[in-house]
Amino acid sequence: MNNLKDKIDALLMKVSKPTRYTGGELNSSIKNPEEVKVRFAFAFPDVYEVGMSHLGLRILYHLLNKREDVYCERVFAPWLDMEKLMRENDIPLFSLETKTTLDKFDFIGFTLQYELSYTNVINMLNLAGIPILSRDRKGLPFVIAGGPCAYNPAPLSDVIDFFVMGEGEEVINEIIDAYIDWKKRGGEREEFLQIVSQIKGVYVPKYYMEVYNQDGTIKEIRPIKKGVPEKVKKRIVKDFGNAYHPEEQIVPFMDIVHDRIMLEIFRGCTRGCRFCQAGMIYRPVREKSKEKILDLADKLIKSTGYEEISLTSLSTCDYSQIEDLVKKLIDKYKDKGVGVSIPSTRVDAVSINLLKEIQKVRKTGLTLAPEAGTQRLRDVINKGITEEDILEATKEAFSAGWTNVKLYFMIGLPTEMMEDVEGIVDLAYKIVDNYKEVKGSVKNLKITISTSTFVPKPFTPFQWTAQDSIKDIVEKQDLLKKKLKSKVLKYNWHNPYMSFLEAVISRGDRKVGKAIIKAWEKGCKFDGWEEYLNYDKWEEAFKEVGVNPHFYANRERSLEEVFPWDVIDVGVDKRYLIREYKKSQEGRITPDCRLYCTGCGVKDFDEGVVCFEASKK
Amino acid sequence: MKRLRNKYTKDERVKFISHLDLLRVFQRALRRANIKVAFSKGFNPHPKISFGPALVVGATTEGDYMDIDVEEDISPEEFRKKMNKVLPPGIEIVESYEVELNDALSTKIKGAEYILQVNVKKSIKDIQNKIEEFMKRDIIEIEKESKSGRKMVNIRPYVLELKVIYEAENYFKFYIKLKLGEGAPNPLHLLKALNDYIGDLFDMDFYKLHRKNTILE
Ligand code: SF4
Numbered sequence: 001m002n003n004l005k006d007k008i009d010a011l012l013m014k015v016s017k018p019t020r021y022t023g024g025e026l027n028s029s030i031k032n033p034e035e036v037k038v039r040f041a042f043a044f045p046d047v048y049e050v051g052m053s054h055l056g057l058r059i060l061y062h063l064l065n066k067r068e069d070v071y072c073e074r075v076f077a078p079w080l081d082m083e084k085l086m087r088e089n090d091i092p093l094f095s096l097e098t099k100t101t102l103d104k105f106d107f108i109g110f111t112l113q114y115e116l117s118y119t120n121v122i123n124m125l126n127l128a129g130i131p132i133l134s135r136d137r138k139g140l141p142f143v144i145a146g147g148p149c150a151y152n153p154a155p156l157s158d159v160i161d162f163f164v165m166g167e168g169e170e171v172i173n174e175i176i177d178a179y180i181d182w183k184k185r186g187g188e189r190e191e192f193l194q195i196v197s198q199i200k201g202v203y204v205p206k207y208y209m210e211v212y213n214q215d216g217t218i219k220e221i222r223p224i225k226k227g228v229p230e231k232v233k234k235r236i237v238k239d240f241g242n243a244y245h246p247e248e249q250i251v252p253f254m255d256i257v258h259d260r261i262m263l264e265i266f267r268g269c270t271r272g273c274r275f276c277q278a279g280m281i282y283r284p285v286r287e288k289s290k291e292k293i294l295d296l297a298d299k300l301i302k303s304t305g306y307e308e309i310s311l312t313s314l315s316t317c318d319y320s321q322i323e324d325l326v327k328k329l330i331d332k333y334k335d336k337g338v339g340v341s342i343p344s345t346r347v348d349a350v351s352i353n354l355l356k357e358i359q360k361v362r363k364t365g366l367t368l369a370p371e372a373g374t375q376r377l378r379d380v381i382n383k384g385i386t387e388e389d390i391l392e393a394t395k396e397a398f399s400a401g402w403t404n405v406k407l408y409f410m411i412g413l414p415t416e417m418m419e420d421v422e423g424i425v426d427l428a429y430k431i432v433d434n435y436k437e438v439k440g441s442v443k444n445l446k447i448t449i450s451t452s453t454f455v456p457k458p459f460t461p462f463q464w465t466a467q468d469s470i471k472d473i474v475e476k477q478d479l480l481k482k483k484l485k486s487k488v489l490k491y492n493w494h495n496p497y498m499s500f501l502e503a504v505i506s507r508g509d510r511k512v513g514k515a516i517i518k519a520w521e522k523g524c525k526f527d528g529w530e531e532y533l534n535y536d537k538w539e540e541a542f543k544e545v546g547v548n549p550h551f552y553a554n555r556e557r558s559l560e561e562v563f564p565w566d567v568i569d570v571g572v573d574k575r576y577l578i579r580e581y582k583k584s585q586e587g588r589i590t591p592d593c594r595l596y597c598t599g600c601g602v603k604d605f606d607e608g609v610v611c612f613e614a615s616k617k
Numbered sequence: 618m619k620r621l622r623n624k625y626t627k628d629e630r631v632k633f634i635s636h637l638d639l640l641r642v643f644q645r646a647l648r649r650a651n652i653k654v655a656f657s658k659g660f661n662p663h664p665k666i667s668f669g670p671a672l673v674v675g676a677t678t679e680g681d682y683m684d685i686d687v688e689e690d691i692s693p694e695e696f697r698k699k700m701n702k703v704l705p706p707g708i709e710i711v712e713s714y715e716v717e718l719n720d721a722l723s724t725k726i727k728g729a730e731y732i733l734q735v736n737v738k739k740s741i742k743d744i745q746n747k748i749e750e751f752m753k754r755d756i757i758e759i760e761k762e763s764k765s766g767r768k769m770v771n772i773r774p775y776v777l778e779l780k781v782i783y784e785a786e787n788y789f790k791f792y793i794k795l796k797l798g799e800g801a802p803n804p805l806h807l808l809k810a811l812n813d814y815i816g817d818l819f820d821m822d823f824y825k826l827h828r829k830n831t832i833l834e
Pocket residue numbers: 270283284285593594596597598599600601602603604611612613614
C-alpha cells in the first residue's frame with residue numbers, strides 16, 4: 001500500500017484535523033478526471049476552515065462543475081503540521097477531490113482575499129513543485145488569480161500568469177472556452193496568454209512594465225505588447241437577480257469558521273464609507289428578488305441540512321425588503337430549528353427589530369460598528385451614523401434583553417487625534433450608563449470593544465493618505481488599554497505589525513513583490529495568523545531587496561501620482577475618489593446613493609450596468 | 618417517541634471524520650431527511666442521539682452502533698431508507714430496529730472485532746509462535762497518558778483474541794477481539810505492545826484499521 005493516496009493517509013493519521021485534506025464532503029463534486037477537458041484547481045491560500053467559509057469559492061466551484069467538460073477541485077494551504085510531513089515525505093500539494101498533484105491541472109486559480117496570504121500563494125506553488133515565478137514555467141498549468149486584492153496586481157506580478165479583474169462568474173467561462181479551443185489546436189503557452197489578454201477583464205502582467213521616476217514613484221505603466229488594453233476593465237455581473245447562485249453547498253465534516261448556509265442577497269454597497277474598499281470595488285448595488293432568495297433558501301436548506309442560514313452582503317440590513325424577508329424565513333423554518341443570521345448590523349431601530357425576530361429561533365449577538373469615536377471623525381470617513389443612533393439602538397437592545405454588545409472601531413484614521421481615540425472610551429462608558437438606566441445596575445453587562453488599524457486601500461477615497469506609524473498606533477492602543485479597564489469592558493486590538501504589512505502590500509508596486517518572495521524564502525507564511533507572523537524576517541527581506549516599506553505605508557501621496565493599480569479600471573471614477581477625499585478633509589459627508597446618485601461613475605462604466613438608483617426609476 | 622438502534626458503516630472515504638463531527642453529520646442528515654429527532658428537556662436541549670464507543674480516527678467500520686430517538690411514527694426500515702438517501706457518500710445505515718426507551722446502548726456493548734493491517738519493515742519469521750508467546754503473558758503493559766501524567770496499564774485482560782489471518786511479503790493482517798468498556802485499549806495500543814515485544818519490525822506509519830463488528834449483549 002504505497003501509492004500517493006496511501007502515503008497521504010499515513011500522514012493524515014498523524015496530523016491535527018485530517019478532514020482538512022480528505023474531501024468527500026456532502027455536495028462536493030465527484031467526476032472522472034479522464035472525462036473532462038479542463039481540470040481547474042481552485043486554490044485558497046489559507047487553511048481549509050478559513051477558505052471553505054468563503055462565498056466566492058463556493059459560487060465558482062459549483063458554477064465550474066456545472067459544466068460537463070470541466071472538473072473544478074479544491075486545494076488549501078496545508079496547516080504547518082501537515083506541510084512539515086509533506087515536505088519530509090516528498091508529497092507534493094494535492095487536490096482534495098481526487099488527490100491529484102497540482103502540476104497535473106490546466107489551471108490553478110488563486111483567490112486573493114487578503115494581502116497577508118500572499119506568502120502562502122508562493123508557498124503552495126512551491127509545495128506543488130511548480131516554479132514560483134511565472135517566467136520559469138513551461139507547459140501547464142496556468143497560475144491565475146482573482147478576488148478583491150487582485151485589483152492591485154502589482155505585488156504578485158512576477159508570480160501570477162494572469163489576473164482576472166472583477167466578478168469571476170462573468171468571465172471564467174470565456175477563459176475556459178478559449179482554453180479548450182487553444183488546447184485543441186495544440187498552441188504554445190505564450191499564444192494562450194496573448195489570447196486571454198484580449199478577453200475583457202484579463203490582465204497579463206508580463207505585457208506591462210512599471211516605469212519609475214527618480215523618487216521611486218511610478219511614472220507610467222507601459223503596455224509593452226502590441227494590442228493589449230491600456231487599462232483593464234473589471235467585469236460586472238449585469239443581471240445579478242438571475243445570475244447563478246448555487247442551490248447546494250458543500251457541508252464540511254469539521255467545524256469551519258462560517259459553518260452555515262451562505263446566501264448572497266445583494267452585491268455592492270451604496271453607503272460610501274470612505275475607508276472601505278469593498279464598498280467601492282463591488283459597485284453597483286444589485287439585489288436578488290425576495291422570491292428568488294426564498295426559493296434558493298429552500299433548496300439550500302434541503303440540500304445541506306444546515307441549522308443556520310446567513311443572508312450575506314456588505315450591509316444586509318440595507319436590503320430593500322429585509323424585514324419581510326427575515327420574517328418569512330423565520331416563520332417558515334423555525335419548526336425545523338433553522339435560524340437566520342445577518343453578518344453586520346446597522347445602528348437603528350429596524351435592525352434591532354430584526355434581531356428580535358431572529359432571536360426567536362437562536363440567540364444572536366449584538367454587533368455594532370461605529371468605526372470612529374467622535375462625530376467629527378465619523379463625518380470624515382462618511383460613516384453616516386450619529387451618537388444618538390448608537391445610544392438609541394443599544395438602549396432598545398438592552399430593553400429587549402441583550403446584555404452583550406460588541407463594538408467595532410478603527411484607529412489610525414485620517415485626521416485622527418487623541419481626542420478621537422478618547423471618544424471611543426467616552427462612547428463605551430455612555431453605553432454602560434445606558435445599560436444602568438435600563439436595568440438599574442451593570443449586572444451581566446459585557447461590552448467588547450475591538451479596534452482594527454486603518455489600512456489605506458487602492459480604489460478608495462483614502463488611497464492617497466498615509467498610515468499611522470506603528471509607534472503612533474501602539475500609543476493609541478495603550479491609551480485604550482489603560483482607559484477601557486473595567487469589569488464590564490473588554491478591549492481587543494489588532495497587531496500593528498500586521499496592519500503595517502497589509503498597508504505596504506496593498507498599495508505595493510512590483511518592487512514590493514520582490515520583498516514578498518524574499519520574505520517567503522526566509523520562511524514567512526501564514527502572516528495573517530498572529531502567532532506565525534515573523535516581522536523581523538520581513539524587515540530583513542525589505543532591507544535585502546532594497547525596499548523601504550514606509551515609502552508605501554506611511555507616505556501621503558500627491559493627487560497627481562500614478563498608482564500601480566491605475567492600469568485597472570474598477571468602474572468608480574478617480575475624479576469621484578478625489579472629490580470624496582477632499583470632502584473628507586473638510587469633514588463633509590456624502591449621502592447614501594440609494595437616495596440619489598452621487599456620481600461615482602459606475603453607472604456609465606459599461607453597457608448594461610444598472611444601479612439600484614437607476615432601476616428604481 | 619421511539620428509540621431506533623442503528624448499525625452503520627464508515628468506509629475509506631470518511632474514515633477521518635472524528636466522533637464529534639459524526640454527530641453533526643447525522644444531525645444534518647436527519648434534517649435533510651425531514652425526520653424529527655427528539656430533544657432532551659432542560660436549559661440546553663440537545664438531540665437525543667447516542668453513539669457506541671468511539672472509533673479511532675482513521676479507522677473504517679462495518680459494525681458501529683448508534684441510537685436515535687425520533688419524535689414521529691416511522692418504521693425502522695423507512696427510517697433507514699430515508700437516511701441512506703441523504704447521508705454523505707461512505708456512511709450507510711445497514712440495519713435499524715426499535716428498542717425500548719430505557720434500553721441504553723452503552724450498557725449493551727461488550728466487545729469488538731477488528732482487522733488490522735500493518736506494513737513490515739523486514740520479513741518476520743514464525744510470527745505465529747511469537748504471538749502465542751506474547752499472548753501467554755499475564756501482563757501486557759502499555760504507557761497511557763492521563764491527567765495525572767504517564768502511567769503503565771495492563772491491557773491483557775481486555776485482549777480476547779489476537780491472530781494473524783494473512784501474511785504477505787510486505788504486510789500482515791491480524792484479527793483482534795477486544796473487550797470494550799472503561800479503560801479498554803484500542804487495537805493500536807495492542808499492536809504497539811506487540812511491536813515492542815518482537816523488536817520493532819512493523820512500519821507503524823502504514824496501517825489500516827477496520828472494525829469488523831461490535832458485540833452487543
Ligand atoms: S453611479 Fe451613482 S447610484 Fe450608481 S453606485 Fe455610483 S453613486 Fe451610486
